Amino acid sequence: MSEIVASNETILVVGGGISGMTAALEAAECGKQVILLEKTPALGGRVSQLYRYFPKLCHPTCGLEINLRRVKANPNLRVLTMAEVTAVSGDAGNYSVKVRISPRYVNENCTACGECEKAVEAEFDDEFNYGLGKRKGAYLPHKMAFPQRYVIDPAIIGTADADKAKEACKYGAIDLDMQEQEIELTVGAIIWATGWRPYDAARIQPYGYDRIANVITSVEFERMADPYGPTGGKLLRPSDGKEAKDIAFIQCAGSRDRNHLKHCSRICCMASLKQSTYVTEKHGEDGKATIYYIDIRAIDRIDDFYRKVKENPNVSFIKSKVANIVEDKETGNPVLRGVDTEGYHRYENPHDLVVLAVGMEPSVPADAFPVDVEINEEGFIEASPDNGAVFAAGCSSDALDVNRAVQSATASALRAIQVINRAAGTEG
């Protein structure tokens, strides 16, 4: 790897999701030196795992492609993947950051031809598909992955599979001796954009995510709807592989709940409204979506979207937080039980498939931040003068949709630029 040059006029962005990419690009396009660190082998974050995104229902690949083109074109921006911050010291305008880079075992020669993947036998749960499918021990994280470079799973190092992969590569791209690296960077400001993760659905005991095959999460449903996903875009029941036509969505699964996440995750109402359109898109008149909710929180311009979905006779709304789910052993149907708030009727409704609209929690747990920042009760980074020149962007600051995440990223880029200008003496 070539030497990474950084100074106190460099901005470090941690996390290469839509927020981190936006912040990095905004700063780099203003002429600042930027290093973008991403923990996984590819940029894109969770947006790249969506099938479509609201409110326009376009495919995220489109927006991602534009951003990737900007990344490739910008000489001020340096991307490091499989990299994590382990420690930060110093003050605003002059930080020293320790970074650990995990070995990819594949170098710049890779053309993404895929020969190594064919040669390898071992398979692992595919993290890009939230474990719904399998990937090989030599893999491209996803089709839009940047960099377009394969990865060798560390679990096959030292096995015959690793040698097979190396032999299959015609370009000499596989380097099985690659080692973990520790580097130290000097930077003037840090943008923290490590994003979110879905709340662990198995902890919502009455919903039986860990016991009932046909209870899945909203993030898994996104992967299912994607034609390039594990089911080829078909909405299939995990229990028997049959097409699911009558699909229930349970809102606030793990959010607004003292036993789980106290905050409203803000995007899940919109996500379920959006996903109800997948049901009609795939099945037409035969598709039925039922949304169980406490109250629908579709905000500002997004309210139009809500109204449109409400007009669809195949989408119904039940004002009730489902109390529990049991499985009908004969049909595999999850049966939802509860009492609705409009009339207090007791119901027991079977559906083909249940999607839990899981909440968003920060991807970095409050006690695991390698940098001294103020964390609020929900685990998100609070804007505080005590944070020095560490600025949160996107979902590491709050539960946000892409639109708001990108706004927050741009704001954080501007703050970082001001610090750098001060350090360089070009301001004031």
Added chain:
Amino acid sequence: MSNMNTAMIEKYRNNFLKEVEANVEEGEWVKMCMQCGVCSGSCPLGPYWDHPPQEIFMMIRAGKREEVLSSSSMWMCTSCYNCIARCPRGLPITHIMHGLAHYADRLGLAPKEQPTRKFAKHFWDNLTKKGRVNELKLGLKLYFMNGFGEGIKTAMKMKDVGLGMWKSKRLSIGELWGGHSIKDTKGLHAILNKAREIEEAKAKKFEG
């Protein structure tokens, strides 16, 4: 209608929520309910309630005083605590149900023939006598709660259970005469009398 009831209607006029907040155990939590319905759906006795907890909380806020206090609903609560465990807003629902039942009883509005209420009274009388529950006497009292004929029928139906309890020394015929007791029954009665005094003084204030 009891004096206390008239006094309370006078005092709180149209604000039943305020009345509940001031007089019912954990009543100040009622306003925190967000009407999600999890408690109602989680109650194992749910189908037998006229008004599940969620609805009771809404009725309190809507000022349906008579309907709430004379309802048999909160008497259905068996203290399983399922609702408390699951309520997303942390309402102590079980305690509120017992608080409402107790308050309705004090005001003389509780349904007279409600079996849980009758049982509670028998249980209390039985327990407070000696500080220990006299299983035999309590059982018999319950069997005959609804008349002699039904009492005999129930006793026959339950005889195997009784025999089993007797064999495993959980029940003694000797309990019919006196029965076992705590060491200091006098002390217990003194405590209970004091508690009653305090309660009555509170009620007096309203009856004026």
